[in-house]
Structures are given as structure tokens and as C-alpha cells.
Amino acid sequence: MSDRSNQKPETGAFFQRDRAWHAPALTPGYKTSVLRSPQKALLSLDGTISEITGPVFGHSILGDLDNDLIHNFAKNGESAIGERIIVHGRVLDERGKPVPGALLEFWQANAGGRYRHKKETYLAPLDPNFGGCGRTITGEDGSYRFRTVKPGPYPWPNGVNDWRPAHIHFSVFGHGFAQRLITQMYFEGDPMIWKCPIVTTIPDRSAIEQLIAPLDWANTIPMDARAYKFDIVLRGRRSTLFENRMEGN
Amino acid sequence: MVQDLGYLKESPSQTAGPYVHIGCTPNFAGITGVYSEDLGTSMVNDKTLGERITVRGRVIDGAGAPLKDALVEIWQADAAGLYNSPSELRGTADPNFTGWGRCPTSADEGIFTFETVKPGRAPYKDGRKMAPHITFWIVARGINIGLHTRMYFADEPEANAEDPLLARIEHRHRVATLVAPRKGSIYTFDIYLQGEKETVFLDI
Ligand SMILES: [Fe+3]
Numbered sequence: 001m002s003d004r005s006n007q008k009p010e011t012g013a014f015f016q017r018d019r020a021w022h023a024p025a026l027t028p029g030y031k032t033s034v035l036r037s038p039q040k041a042l043l044s045l046d047g048t049i050s051e052i053t054g055p056v057f058g059h060s061i062l063g064d065l066d067n068d069l070i071h072n073f074a075k076n077g078e079s080a081i082g083e084r085i086i087v088h089g090r091v092l093d094e095r096g097k098p099v100p101g102a103l104l105e106f107w108q109a110n111a112g113g114r115y116r117h118k119k120e121t122y123l124a125p126l127d128p129n130f131g132g133c134g135r136t137i138t139g140e141d142g143s144y145r146f147r148t149v150k151p152g153p154y155p156w157p158n159g160v161n162d163w164r165p166a167h168i169h170f171s172v173f174g175h176g177f178a179q180r181l182i183t184q185m186y187f188e189g190d191p192m193i194w195k196c197p198i199v200t201t202i203p204d205r206s207a208i209e210q211l212i213a214p215l216d217w218a219n220t221i222p223m224d225a226r227a228y229k230f231d232i233v234l235r236g237r238r239s240t241l242f243e244n245r246m247e248g249n
Numbered sequence: 250m251v252q253d254l255g256y257l258k259e260s261p262s263q264t265a266g267p268y269v270h271i272g273c274t275p276n277f278a279g280i281t282g283v284y285s286e287d288l289g290t291s292m293v294n295d296k297t298l299g300e301r302i303t304v305r306g307r308v309i310d311g312a313g314a315p316l317k318d319a320l321v322e323i324w325q326a327d328a329a330g331l332y333n334s335p336s337e338l339r340g341t342a343d344p345n346f347t348g349w350g351r352c353p354t355s356a357d358e359g360i361f362t363f364e365t366v367k368p369g370r371a372p373y374k375d376g377r378k379m380a381p382h383i384t385f386w387i388v389a390r391g392i393n394i395g396l397h398t399r400m401y402f403a404d405e406p407e408a409n410a411e412d413p414l415l416a417r418i419e420h421r422h423r424v425a426t427l428v429a430p431r432k433g434s435i436y437t438f439d440i441y442l443q444g445e446k447e448t449v450f451l452d453i
Contacts, residue, residue, distance in 0.1 A: 009335035013374075015256075017452065022261050023393035030264075032391030035311035036442050042452035045414060049371050050384050050399075051453045053334035054324065055349035063284065072283050094257050107272025115268050116280055119318075131283050133275045169265070169272055175336065177324045178453050180386050180395055184263040198264060201393050207261045233257045 012238035013047035014178045015094055023201035030197045031158055051178035052237075057103040059137055066135050069108070069148035073131030080130035082111025082149025084225035087185070087213070090142040091172065094236030098142025102234075103173040105135040106146065113152030113166075122154050147225065150187070158197055165192035165199065174234040185230045188214045262395065265388035269320050274353050289322065289351025292365045296345040299328025299366035303435045304400065307359045308387055311443035315359030319389035322351045323363055323400075325382070330369030367402065373413040380408035380415065387440060397451040400438045403430045414451075423449050 025037035065072035070080045087106075091099040109115045109132065112124035116132050130149065138144045148168070155163050165186055172181045186193050193199055193212065202208050210233070219227035270278035274287040293301070304323070307315040326332050331342035333349075342348065352361040370378045380401055387396045401409050409415055409428065418424050426448045429436040440448045 009338070011336050011338060018259065019452070021258055023263075025393060027393060030391070030393075033264075033393060034391075036316070036389065036391035037393075038396065038447060038450050039443050040447050040449075042450050043414075043418060044452040045417070046374065047453050048373055048379065048414075049332060049337070050324070050326070050379070050382065051397075053332040053336045055333065055347060056335060057288070061288070066284070073280070092257060094259060096255060096257055105272045107268060107275075115271060117268050117271055117278060119267060131271075131275065131280045133272050133280060133283060135284075169263075169269070171265075171269075171273055177384055177386070178397075180322070181260065181262060182265045182269070182388055182395060183260050184266075198266075202261045202263075207258065210258065210260055211263070233260045235259050236256065 010175065010237050010240070011052060012240045013052055014176060014235040014237055017235060021204060021207050023203070027197075027201040030201050033201070047176070047178050052176045054173065054175055054177045054179070056101060057137060057173065062135065062137060067146035069130070069132065069134045069146065072134060074129035078129050080110065080149050081127050082130075084147070085150050086145060086147055086219065086221065086225050086227040087168065087230055088143065088145035088216075088219065088227060089213070089230040089232065091138045091144065091174070091232045091234065092142055093174070093179075093234045097236075098138070098140070099174050099234055100138055100140045100142055101175075102138040102142070102144075103135065104138065104144055104232075105133070105171040106168050107133045108148065108151040108168045109154055111149045111152050113154035124152065124154070153192055162197055163192055163195070165190045165196050170232065172232055172234060176237070179234040181232075181234060183232070184211060185228075186212045187228060188212055262393060264390060264393055265320060265395075267318050267390040269318075269388060270353050273320055273351065277353050287351070289349055292347050292350045292363065294345050297366055298343050298345070299369075301364070301434060302367050303362060303364055304383065304429070304438060305360055305362040305435060306429070306438035306440060307361070308354060308389070308440045309442065313444075316354055316389050317356050317359045319354040319359070319361075319387060320351065321354065321361040322349070322386045323365070324349050324384045324386075325365065326368040326371050328366050328369050330371045332371070370408065375413075377411070377413055378408070380405055380412035382412075385438075385440070396442075397453055398440065398448055399427055399451065400436070401428045402436065403428050418449055
């Protein structure tokens with residue numbers, strides 16, 4: 001593993017997580033949560049060195065096409081079918097500071113809403129040129145970008161007629177293991193967002209809106225691909241200036 | 250009015266869903282040729298210092314069934330108690346040990362397995378020593394926000410007895426949910442999401 005940035009590493013503990021901003025563990029509208037949600041109170045702990053540290057992923061792990069889902073699984077000279085889009089944005093922390101060197105992994109269904117997975121039962125066809133996974137590492141300013149096709153919505157067994165809105169899953173690795181986050185990105189203007197039992201596990205409407213990427217007309221590439229902008233915020237870190245010093249020292 | 254602190258809100262978590270393996274361990278999911286190897290598959294090499302151990306277990310739901318679609322990540326100190334991270338300022342960790350592992354639970358029995366080394370002791374915030382431990386993070390379909398917990402080692406009774414985190418567990422019988430028994434070089438750590446044996450999960 002190599003250096004993530006030229007910046008001096010930070011060693012503060014992370015801001016307490018605002019659990020009311022996130023979905024609670026038990027959300028019966030999303031049925032799978034019923035048997036998979038812890039029922040006892042979490043044990044609260046100010047971060048120790050075990051949580052304020054985290055692994056680093058160097059750019060050396062990345063292949064040339066890792067951030068291009070249109071081509072990274074396609075046969076030579078071919079490409080995935082669907083609406084071509086660029087997804088870009090920044091990874092910041094709660095202080096508004098960019099998070100450089102963050103590993104982003106993303107996965108999604110194809111343009112017809114079908115995942116390349118053996119447990120997938122939706123009758124929409126596989127695209128032989130679409131795998132559905134990609135990854136990248138943020139730059140010094142916390143920015144990232146990748147190219148893909150817009151995923152289709154898909155039905156899923158929960159209620160009799162539940163559908164997922166078009167979405168891209170994101171796994172985010174910041175600088176400390178306590179920042180570890182998996183979330184999903186939705187697309188501006190999709191009326192299905194508000195009908196989805198997984199989206200609505202999040203109680204606060206403005207929290208949900210934080211996951212909806214606007215169409216970024218300015219960054220659309222003419223005659224090629226539209227752009228969506230999706231910023232991701234990880235937990236902030238306290239300054240260590242006055243921490244862990246005995247009085248008088 | 251006062252000045253605005255200007256803080257942002259953390260992006261809300263969403264479940265990893267049933268297809269987390271497509272994104273995080275595509276080779277395991279049968280999507281080959283995109284990445285040469287799934288990240289976090291190997292933590293050690295033949296030069297890694299310390300005692301080799303295997304950590305294995307299951308993630309068990311409220312009906313007693315092991316999850317076969319979970320993804321488990323671990324993060325730990327090396328044999329000397331140092332983390333392989335830029336935020337580790339006490340020294341330089343073993344360069345032959347990543348400290349980080351990622352493993353999907355198996356499709357047949359729901360078992361995760363890590364080949365690693367036994368970690369050394371790292372300090373708590375006040376300078377006391379923590380007992381050797383491994384930090385766990387669990388995501389799966391039906392889990393809305395990743396679950397943090399820790400595994401401790403049953404063959405470290407003295408260190409465990411003075412561990413600051415274990416000492417904070419109010420209901421003492423629940424301490425056992427974080428302590429993995431040892432057989433040979435294998436530690437077994439079953440994680441219970443609910444019920445009598447519910448694992449102590451952490452808000453860190
Ligand atoms: Fe999905």
C-alpha cells in the first residue's frame with residue numbers, strides 16, 4: 001500500500017455519527033431488516049486508534065478501464081448498451097474538507113435493470129458487454145469520475161409490487177475505518193425514488209435528497225454522454241490539538 | 250443570528266443489498282476479467298511477522314440462520330500492535346501485513362474465513378493498553394447501516410480483564426459475545442444479529 005496524499009495524516013477521532021440522520025436498523029417496510037436488525041442498544045465509544053486508522057489503497061491497484069463500465073467487461077471494440085452517462089463529484093468530510101485517496105467501488109444493474117448475478121431472477125436480459133462493477137480513487141481535491149450506462153429500475157420481492165428506482169451502489173473507504181460507508185445514488189427527477197421501501201428507510205426527506213444526483217448539464221459531453229454530479233460526505237474528524245495531553249504537559 | 254458552523258451532514262447509509270459482491274468481490278461473484286484479484290483476499294505473505302491464525306465464523310440472523318449473502322471486513326494491528334495506516338504515528342507497521350481483510354460469507358454454509366496474524370496490543374485513548382482485538386464491519390441485504398463490532402481472543406484472559414472497552418459492557422454476560430474461542434490455530438467468531446446471544450455492536 002502506498003501514500004494516499006501529500007497531506008499530513010490526521011489522527012483525531014471522528015465526529016459522533018448522527019444516527020437519526022441514517023435509517024434505523026429495524027425498518028419493517030423493508031422486510032429483510034426484520035430478522036437482521038440488532039435489537040439491543042449499541043455500545044457507544046469515542047474512537048480509539050483501531051477506528052481512527054484505516055488502510056490505504058494506492059493507484060497501483062487500478063486498471064485503465066476500472067472507471068469505465070461501458071468498456072471494462074465488453075468485448076474488444078464493443079460497448080455496453082444504454083444511456084451513456086458520466087458520474088462525477090467529490091468525497092468530502094463533514095467539515096467540508098476534500099478526502100483524497102478515498103477508494104470508491106460502485107456496482108449497478110444494466111440498462112434494462114438486470115444484475116449479472118446468479119441469484120437474479122428478473123426476466124430482463126443480460127447485456128453480454130456489461131459486467132456492472134467499477135472503482136476509482138479520489139484525487140487531491142477529493143474528486144472522482146467514471147463512465148457507465150444509466151441503470152434501469154427493477155422489481156424486487158418485498159411487497160407484491162415493489163420496484164427499485166434507478167440507482168448505483170457505492171462503497172466508500174475514507175481515511176479511518178470508522179468512516180466506512182455503503183450507500184446508493186439516485187437520479188434527479190425519478191418519481192420512483194419516493195415509492196421505494198429501501199429509500200424510505202431513511203426517515204428525513206432532506207437526508208434522502210442528499211442521495212439524489214442532479215443532472216449536470218454543464219459537464220455533459222456533447223454528442224456523447226450526459227453528466228450527473230454526486231458528492232459524498234464522510235464523517236468529519238476532530239482536531240487533535242488539545243487531545244490526549246495530560247494537564248501541565 | 251450567529252455564524253454558521255458550516256458542517257455538512259454525512260451521506261446517509263443504504264443497505265449493501267443482495268449484490269454487494271458484484272461491486273466489492275466481483276471475482277467471487279463470477280465476474281472475471283475486470284479486476285485481477287478481489288481486494289482484501291490476502292492479508293499476509295510468507296514474510297509477515299507474528300503468529301499465524303485463522304479467524305472464521307458466521308453471521309446469524311434472528312431465526313438462527315447464517316447469512317449467505319453478507320460481506321465481512323476486518324481491520325487490525327500487526328503482531329507488534331501497530332496499524333498499517335498513515336494515521337499510525339507510533340511507528341511503522343509490518344510492511345508485509347495489510348491489516349485489512351474482506352471476505353464474503355460462503356454461499357453454502359455462510360462461513361467467512363480470514364488467514365491473518367494475532368494482533369499485538371494497542372493503546373486506548375488514555376494510554377492504558379487494549380487487549381488484542383480485531384475490528385469487524387458487517388454489511389448485507391437487510392442491514393441498513395454497516396455494523397461495527399470487535400473480536401477478542403479467549404486465550405488472553407488477563408488482557409481481556411483489563412480491556413477498557415470490555416469493561417464498559419454493562420451486562421457482563423454479554424462480554425462473551427465478543428470473545429472468540431480457540432482450537433489449534435483457529436478462532437471461531439459467530440456474530441448474532443439478534444436474540445439471547447446478540448453480539449455487542451458498537452457506535453464508534
Ligand atoms: Fe441494487
